Amino acid sequence: MRKNERKHDVRKTATNLDDLFETFFAIKKAEGRAPNTLKQYRDNYTYFTEYLDKCGIPRSINEITRDTIRGYIRFMQDEWIKYDGHKFKTESYQTAGLSPSTINTRLKTLRVLFRCLLEEGLIDENLTVGVRNVPERQEKIVILTAEELKRLLNVPNKKRFADFRDYVLMNLLIDGMMRISEAINLKKDDFDYKNQTVTIRAAIAKNRKSRTIPLEHRTARLIRELINENETDFDSEYIFLTNYGERISRDHFRKRLNEFAERAGIKKNVHPHLFRHTAATMFLENGGDLRHLQMLLGHADLRIVMRYTHLSTAALKKQHDQYSPIKQVLSTHTLPRKAKRNKK
Numbered sequence: 313m314r315k316n317e318r319k320h321d322v323r324k325t326a327t328n329l330d331d332l333f334e335t336f337f338a339i340k341k342a343e344g345r346a347p348n349t350l351k352q353y354r355d356n357y358t359y360f361t362e363y364l365d366k367c368g369i370p371r372s373i374n375e376i377t378r379d380t381i382r383g384y385i386r387f388m389q390d391e392w393i394k395y396d397g398h399k400f401k402t403e404s405y406q407t408a409g410l411s412p413s414t415i416n417t418r419l420k421t422l423r424v425l426f427r428c429l430l431e432e433g434l435i436d437e438n439l440t441v442g443v444r445n446v447p448e449r450q451e452k453i454v455i456l457t458a459e460e461l462k463r464l465l466n467v468p469n470k471k472r473f474a475d476f477r478d479y480v481l482m483n484l485l486i487d488g489m490m491r492i493s494e495a496i497n498l499k500k501d502d503f504d505y506k507n508q509t510v511t512i513r514a515a516i517a518k519n520r521k522s523r524t525i526p527l528e529h530r531t532a533r534l535i536r537e538l539i540n541e542n543e544t545d546f547d548s549e550y551i552f553l554t555n556y557g558e559r560i561s562r563d564h565f566r567k568r569l570n571e572f573a574e575r576a577g578i579k580k581n582v583h584p585h586l587f588r589h590t591a592a593t594m595f596l597e598n599g600g601d602l603r604h605l606q607m608l609l610g611h612a613d614l615r616i617v618m619r620y621t622h623l624s625t626a627a628l629k630k631q632h633d634q635y636s637p638i639k640q641v642l643s644t645h646t647l648p649r650k651a652k653r654n655k656k
Contacts, residue, residue: 326434329364329371333357336428346518348493356421363387373435381422381443388415389446412446419445454580455590461486463576473541474555478568480534481552481560484510485587487531489595489608491518492562492584499549500539508532512610523610592617 326332341350361371363384369375388410423440430438456464465482468475484495488510497516504510508529514522527535539551546557554560566584573582580586588609595605606617 327373329361329373329376332373332429332434333425335432335434336425339428339432340424344520346516346520348518352417353421353424356418357425359418360384360422376439378439378443381419381439385415385419385443385446388418412448416445416448419443453589454586455593456578456580456582456586458594460576460578460580461590464572464578464582467572467575474568476541477538477552477560478565478572480538481565482569482587483531483534484527485584486591487528488525489588489591489605490525490610491588492565493518496550496552496560496562496565498551500551501549503532503535503539503551505532505536510535517610519610519612521610521612523607525608 326335337350337353340353345353364371364376364380367383369380390409392408392410419440423438426435426438426440429435465479468479468482470476470479481495484490485492488495490510490512494512494516498510498512502511502513508527509524510527511524512522514520517523535551542548542551542553542557546553548557548559550559552560552565554564562584569582569584573580592605592609595608596602602614602617606614609617611617
């Protein structure tokens with residue numbers, strides 16, 4: 313190369329959106345993003361390109377504008393059919409318009425995508441800057457009551473392998489407060505019966521940091537019993553297996569959980585993550601503190617843990633009755649009044 317000759321910069325010559333996404337995906341995979349996060353990136357990108365194709369917009373970075381993204385938001389708000397093509401959702405569930413939280417989750421992938429491409433010098437502008445999230449109403453989080461949990465745990469027929477496996481998994485989700493993705497990826501070597509703990513390996517933890525979770529003796533005994541039963545029929549390193557010896561999937565367990573909830577007469581939307589939310593709330597109601605809850609849940613930021621602490625109204629009233637400042641202020645004024653007020 314001659315002294316003043318410049319090498320051609322090919323970084324910004326790629327305009328095909330699919331090619332740019334694959335570059336982004338390879339970068340995030342190399343950074344060690346969790347498999348579920350990578351799957352979410354690809355799923356959410358697919359939703360976006362489906363919209364582009366529906367509108368006749370070419371999959372070219374030169375054809376995408378902020379108005380394109382805002383149009384995508386409006387389409388998700390008004391026209392996107394929930395659970396379209398879902399195997400287990402009836403037509404009554406397939407209504408038009410997605411929830412704000414779902415829309416914002418899909419937007420988050422686009423934000424990460426465009427920010428990464430800009431940082432890599434592959435595009436000139438982050439088109440998501442200036443595009444706001446859809447406001448989300450702060451709905452009261454629904455959790456299960458202790459009575460509902462008992463009814464749910466009473467449904468599985470523990471004489472059947474699949475039902476017993478699900479029973480053990482539900483007990484673990486309640487006791488260990490872990491994510492369903494972490495639980496179904498547990499291996500036999502992650503379980504320590506002597507110390508009655510399970511270790512969430514960094515490879516399966518959402519934050520890529522390992523943590524060890526203590527278990528009640530009863531939960532540990534159930535896991536050991538399931539492992540022993542697995543070993544008589546299957547040669548697998550995983551704990552939670554199907555009838556054919558394969559690792560159980562999250563969707564398969566969710567479907568069975570819905571059936572259990574229906575048979576238990578529970579009208580709430582029962583899903584695997586609800587165990588984590590319910591258990592975290594019960595932990596606090598029973599006197600546990602936020603710092604230890606943070607360690608159990610595996611969150612680096614204590615502020616995130618606060619989202620799991622939707623205390624029940626009854627528990628809140630109990631604490632208020634016990635610690636209300638007015639009790640101290642008026643402690644000498646609590647005796648019943650003998651004389652009636654003068655109404656004149």
